[in-house]
Amino acid sequence: MEALKKSVHSPFVIILLNLALGFALYGILITESLVSIGLIIAFIALVLFLERYGIVNEVFDAYNDNKVVALISGLLVILAVPVSLKGNIYIAHISTIAVLYAIACLGLNFQMGSTDMTNFAPAAFMGLGAYSVGVATSKFGLSPWVGLLAGIFVTGIFGFMVGLPTLKTKGYYLSLVTMAIQIAFTQLMNTIRYVGGSDGMSGLTKYSLFGYDLYKRYTFFGIRFAPQVPFLIVCVLFLIAFAYISMRVYHVSYGLSLNAIAQDEIAANCLGINISRQKLFAFVIGSIFCGVAGSLMVGLEGYVGPKSYDFAKSLLLICMVILGGMDNTIGIIVGAVFLSIITEKLRDFADYQQLVYGLLLVVLLIVRPNGILPRRVRKYKNLIRRNAGGKQVEVSTEPTA
């Protein structure tokens, strides 16, 4: 086992691991429901087995040490999945949903993971983004991209307005406020005739880019892709951009101040952090992320309705963040993709879907109580050790702990 632990640190092994994970993902996606559930359970069992010997954390450390290799090979593997799917539209559809949930979860994380403010209304913000596109395209005949931009404004302003009353409340009370907002949103959309009431709006204009239809079958290098693959790639690009923003915000004073507020509000306040402003920042940027995810969601089916953005959807997003790992960008993406696939694959269990789903979550959280990838300590480069006289003694860039 010790030899195995050491070997995972070589870049070559990381590429192999990425390939293996890619194959596992491909296998789970391509197989029929019962087989794929079997694969998922086998995969979880394998991870549990390795966890007993501390190898899982070792692997995560190895990934962190070889960031560049891991990212590039991982990206290539992920891009290879849609290529190998060829004409399978169902899987392109699941992948797109997973990517969009990941974007929404990154937004939710600013409030839940960083600032410890449990927000039960992320689906409402997704819904706002989606309805913005719906109204812009069906009522004003605008491009859905304009709707997306409008959605950013609407969700940003709405996030600010929701943030204001929550400044005065904390903990359970804050959760109650956001729950009320979520339920009010669903009820409101159910009753407003202008946006279709409980039927919602359907047959909306879908996205296109520079005149290209993003839902057509395209053939590249002799491979015929599934109809939705171009849209999937656009969504992945959005995810990459938002993941980058999340990582940067986490690393700099914005993320750090949010963490400080979560830990001790009074101390943070007495260290010059404007608590109200930072909390509003977390709400506004998080809402915008959710809104963009919702706006893109319309591009899947060309439909917006209150049922797609109800309380259950909010709970699903919260589960993704908790399971993936609070305040860890990569962890949240993994959690979102993992849960999206499981939710889809469990559909065939019909009545038992929720039961199996709950069981999986409970087992995973018992084994990894802080999520799949827990929060990591921020590392800073070029830190020099000086003695009391200000003379440089030792240059160390590696963590010693």
Next chain:
Amino acid sequence: MSLLETKGLSINFGGIWAVDDVDFSIEPGQVFGLIGPNGSGKTTFLNIVSGIYKATKGKVFLNGEDITDLRPFEVFQKGISRTYQSSRLCWDLSVVDNLLIGSYTSQSYGFLDTIFRRNYVNHEIEKLAQHGLDMLSYFNPHLLDKRYELAKNIPHIDRRRIEISRAMVSHPKLLLLDEPTAGLNDEETMTMMRDIGKIKEKMQDIAIIIIEHDMKVMEHVPEKIIVLNAGAKIAEGVFDEIIHDPEVIAAYIGGQES
């Protein structure tokens, strides 16, 4: 003009004057002790100065500017930094991160910079992290090896040092230390008082107010001692005067008997 001046500062909690008409002033570079028995209003006084509580009556001036009604983060930005009786470090953050929070206000980049000027921003953060670690290693160089450990895994006296360093990295004009020796044994208390002496070597112009309920600790550092009892100032002077002041003796012995 004094650095910090309070005029008739008072606060009322449910009919009790926790701080009662306190006049106080400190010049740059001075080290004052604020002592008194338990419940005499020392911490409440600090909480009013740092903006956590709003004064019922009276004013607080910093360099002649009225800061009575400012919020805590604005008071900090004016140059008043503090520590707490029971440490308020961010337990789930590393030592470096705790120090970096102290220099939050020195970070000048905007949101767009963090996204589009990655190297510039990272460089600035590293500079501030280095500055914080330099400050910390001034007290205890061995803590540098623990810079990525979570604050909750650090021994008690070192937590105090981190907290004091965190309060100092922003180069405040006035440092308020709320019972820096609370929870330390006799030997550690002496080390801590020596560490506080070191602050003066590093920053000559900084003014320090140390809160203490233990009289003998006061012997070592402060230039002037102010004694509070039941919210009111009962004595003011150097250590030798204070320990012979009959009112102070009565307050202390009376406090212990009751």
